[in-house]
Amino acid sequence: MDNILEMKNITKNFPGVVANDDISLDIRKGEIHALVGENGSGKSTLMNILYGLYDADSGEVFLNKKKVDITDPRTAINLGLGMVFQHFMLVDTLTVAENVILGSEPARMHFINYKKAVDDVARLAKEYGLRVEPRSKVADISVGQQQRVEILKALYRQAEVLILDEPTAVLTPQETEELFQVMNNLKKQGTTIIFITHKIKEVLAISDRVSVLRRGKLVGTKNTKETNHPELAEMMVGREVLLRVEKTPAQPGKTVASIININVRDRVGTHKVKDVSLDIMSGEVLGIAGVEGNGQQELIEAITGLNRAESGEVLLHGKPIHKLPPMPIKKRGVGYIPxxxxxxxxxxxxxxxxxxxxxxxxxxxxxxxxxxxxxxxxxxxxxxxxxxxxxxxxxxxxxxxxxxxxxxxxxxxxxxxxRNPEFLVCSQPTRGLDIGAIEFIHKEIIRQRDNGAAVILVSAELDEILSLSDRVAVMYNGEVSAVLPVEKTDERQLGYLMLGGDAQKAEGDVEIETAAE
Amino acid sequence: MLRLKLQQSSLISRDLLVPIVSVLLALLVGAIFILIVGENPLHAYKVLFLESFGSIRSIATTLQRATPLIFTGLAVAFAFRCGLFNIGAEGQLYVGAMAAAIVGITFTGLPKIIHLPMAIIAGMVAGGLWAAVPGLLKAKLGVHEVINTIMMNFIAFYLTDFLVTGPFHGGRWAPETDRIMPTAVLERLFVPTRLNTGIILAVVAIILVYIILWKTRTGYEIRAVGFNPTAAEYGGISVSKNIVLAMVLSGALASLAGVEQILGVHGRFIQRFSPDLGFMGIAVALLGKNHPVGVFFAAVLFGALRTGAAAMDRLTDVPRELVVIIQALIIMFVAADELTRRLIARRRKA
Structure with missing residues (x-):
């Protein structure tokens, strides 16, 4: 297949760092090309150079075999490049259609043809399977939908090469699935995609080829089919990586913390946490799985004193702490990663x-x-x-x-x-971090457990829950729908429960302790 | 992101650079106005400079003008470190001044060592309590402090109007109180200028503010609340307690400007004596980048401009109002510090 895009010998220095060191990258027409590397490896710098946000110190870019000089994003857009940033650039108070046309409005004599805009956007959305309502206000739609609006913006400007900068960082697992479908649709329609990520699983799931960057250098480009998880991890980090945390079975001791029938309402009165009861033993990690926004944060803040529960108790070594402010709770040996x-x-x-x-x-x-x-x-x-x-x-x-x-x-x-806390509350402890840092933090959490701490781990990453927890509680819609020993559950079952599946009917032949017990 | 890092590393020099360049730019634009009037800018600025720094006597006058601005500048800067915008320094200095005056007039026969501190503390307590009101309203009810500090200004103006024309009206016709007792006077340091021991208080205040903000647990908490209240809360820091505390201390600092004017300059409370010292404090804090040492230099600069203005008016064709224009320009350039920074950056490139 032909190369649609070639970056040759790109070098970019920032004071004190070589962000891109002689990088040469070929992108083939119609492929999904993953660009991976740890934070600070130079992925974003390279793409910002491509999109005209930075000037390279040296190197050349060829588009369809022609040398191009991309001095600013407008040039990039005109050449058929589109970029979706990690932080969306949308106007919240405008509608989807208005956001899409912003900057290239279909207008005659300064009057914008809104009807045409809405129709165009609807047609485009249908063509590529990007489900989003053109007339909705951006402020009212989900993050996943906002991302689709960003993609639509690029497509509306006739992007042939779409750069997605860590698009999955802000998405739930379900939304990620949907994004992958969209990416496959785009590929079928002939769009070339550069997909930036640091999650190897995603690379393997969606890409055709993958290029790995480390400390500003290109380590290599591989056909995705011919590589595997450990190899990519090693290329990224530069050494062998423990993909699973090594740990011995838990040695649970006595109960350190008891959460008893906690109920939390938010300021407008929505019932966020419903009658949640959990016991956490010393020397164990209790994972709380759940799609974000199902009451996990409210529960955690009620435990750590940042928020008041409406009713219920939190006991630490049998003594109530739920009426205390954050400082004394800390002093009693509660550690908290917010x-x-x-x-x-x-x-x-x-x-x-x-x-x-x-x-x-x-x-x-x-x-x-x-x-x-x-x-x-x-x-x-x-x-x-x-x-x-x-x-x-x-x-x-x-x-x-x-x-x-x-x-x-x-x-x-x-x-x-x-401080060697006796009770450790970890909420999304590795969100947005690269493999090296994740590995480090996971080890530290297990070390705390082995030192006898009782650990609560809230995470949206099922991998993290499964590899660290000894027991897993699933939260859905403010309730703990099930508490399962980790060896008796798997990703599929947890995914099912996280989406509100019935605990009794959950797949797998497992005993289920319900929270009500 | 990396560009940001670069700026970080040169943070200290940048903090100094923007105010200094702003002052220079303001003088440059001021020069255009002087040319329009038909004077030689260099000559006018020379007169301005000599009058404010040319002799020990003029330096003393400059310092005397700077003294109340140091207090109000510190007040605004201190509140700002807690994320609060205290527009109420003017009102706080009026109630502080009145309280000091009342103590200064009423108590007789006390030794100076008791009477003077008593008057000063009375002023600080009054100013602190005055500022506590908007602090409490912000902390407990979330009402924005800008609104309430402005409102409290008006209450302070009319309350002191009433007191000085009513219960504490002095023996003379003018709307002012009787003279305070000699035992409550801040001594003159350099007669015939009106520089008084208030300047020593101001320097002590600068040092104390610095110590409180950066060397104590209280300062750690106050600045934490100013930077990131949600993280402060996570760290077990009471946001509402620190808001009230910062407002009280800010009010006490502002009141000292009034105290100095009454006990050190006028010797009595005069109705509406303050030439917007409290509001000038906002500009001083802004120019001084909310740092106590910066506040000192900014206050001295503003004091110098005021001191030199009269001479410039007298000895050249440039009206004294030019000084007000320059002050306004300084504030504009500092406030638009992004613009100023770009001008600096362009200079460097070229």
């Missing part, structure tokens, strides 16, 4: 050292005489944790906002785990 590290877990404008004491900042040894910061203790603590948890760069004075996502998460993990 779901959203930017919103909850970190103060991005603070240094690594100052983030390492968030929540402990009012305790000895970090304060003296109740008021003054003990800089020496703060720095020693940070220095120790940075080394122990391999935070890079190991500069404790650096602002956290300048760290990569994986290292930001390591700061939180270091802070929470180093």
């Amino acid at each position: 779901e959203d590290r930017h919103k909850r877990g970190l103060i991005l404008e603070y240094s690594v050292a100052d983030n390492m004491i968030l929540g402990l900042h009012s305790q000895a040894p970090f304060v003296e005489k109740f008021l003054f910061r003990n800089e020496k203790a703060i720095q020693e603590n940070a220095q120790k944790l940075v080394e122990e948890y391999d935070v890079r760069p190991p500069n404790i004075k650096q602002l956290v906002q300048t760290l990569s996502g994986g290292n930001q998460q390591k700061v939180i993990v270091a802070r929470e785990f180093s």
Whole structure:
């Protein structure tokens, strides 16, 4: 097959880093070409060069065998390139159709022909199987649908090559499935797709060929059929990777935390958590599986004191903690990795050292005489944790906002785990992280478990739930629909339960303890 | 993203660069106005500079003008570090001034070592309580502090109007109180200028604000709330407690501007004595990048402009209002710091 696009010897330097080091990449017409690599490996830089957002220091781009000079996105669009960014560029208050035509409105004498816009968008959506209602406001549709609007935008501008920058990062498993169908439709219609991801499973599921980047260099391009998971992982990380966490069977001890008939309502009164009861034993990981938004976050915030439960109790070693504010709950030995590290877990404008004491900042040894910061203790603590948890760069004075996502998460993990909490609440602990960081955090969670901590793990990634948990609870619509020992369940069954399937009818010949017991 | 990193590494120099370039740009644009008036800008600026920094006496005058601006600038900056926009420094300094004046007038026969601190503390308490109201409303009910601090300004103006023309109206015809007792006076440091020991208080305040914000647990909490209230909450920091605390301390700082004016300059409370010192504090904090040391230099600059204005008016054809134009331009350039930064960047490229 012909190459539609060739990037030759692309090099791009940023101060202190070579983001792209002599990369040559061929994209064949009509293929789905996966571009994988860890965060910071240069995938996005390369695509931003292609799309005209960055200028390469050297190198050439050929489109249909012709050398092109892409100086800005408009040139890229005119040449038939379309890019869907991780963060959508949509106007919330406008409709789907209005967003799609934005910038290339069908207009006569400055009057926009909205009817034509709606028709065009509807036709395009139908042609490619992108289910979305042209007249809906963007603010009212789901993230998955918003992504389709972004794809429609590119198609409306007659993109022949579509670049998808980590499109699955924001999607639920179901939405990912749907996206893959859309990608296959596009491929059938002749669109070439460059699919950026760091999830190897997705590469194997959808792509024809795959190129791996590591530290700004192209490690290699493979036919997807001729490669496999361990090989790609090794190419990405540069060493052999443990894909499954190695762990011994749990040695559950006595009950550390009991959640008893918790009910939570949100501000507008929606019943978010319905009568949830769970016991978590020392030395075990209780996974909570579920499609996001089924009450997991509300449950976690009720446990950690960030939100009040309407009724019910949370007991830690038999003593109630559900009426306490977050600080005393922490002091009693509850560690918490929050779901959203930017919103909850970190103060991005603070240094690594100052983030390492968030929540402990009012305790000895970090304060003296109740008021003054003990800089020496703060720095020693940070220095120790940075080394122990391999935070890079190991500069404790650096602002956290300048760290990569994986290292930001390591700061939180270091802070929470180093106190050896007896009860550890981990919510989406590896979201958006690359393989190396995921592996590290998974190991640390198991280490905590083996040290006798009781661990709750909330995750939307079934792989993560299955590889770390000893028991799995499934949350659907605010209720815990089932609690299963991990060895007696699998991805299919959990997927079924997560979508509201009936626990009794769940596939697999398993005993099911229901939450009601 | 990498571009952002680059900016981070040069954060400190950038923080200094934008204000300095803003001042220079403002002087440059001001020069155009001077040319329009038909004067030589260099000459006018020379007069301005000599009058404000040319002798010990003029430096003393500049510092005296800067003193209340240091307090109001610190007040605005402090609240801002907690994510609060205190537009109420003007009102807080009026109630603080009135409280200090009342204590200064009413108590007689006290030794200075007791009377003066008493008057100062009375002012700080009044200003702090005044600011606590919008703080509490924000913390408990979520009402935006900008609205309430502005409203509290009007209440402060009319309350002090009433007090100075009613219960505490002095023996003279003018709307002012009697003189405060000599035991409550902030001593003059450099007669004939009106520079007084208030400047020492201001320097102490700068140091204290710095220590509170960066060396104590309280400052850690206040800044955490200012940067990211949800993460602060996660870290067990009470957002509402710190909002109220930051407002109270901000109000107390603002009130010191009034206290200094009454105990150190006027010797009595005069109706509407403040030439917008509280509002100028916003500009000072902005130019000083909400840092106590930055506030000091910004206040000195604004004090100098005011000091030099009269001489420029007298000795050249340039009216004193030019100084107001320059101040406004400085604020514009600092506020549009993205624009200023781009101008700097272009310069570097070229």
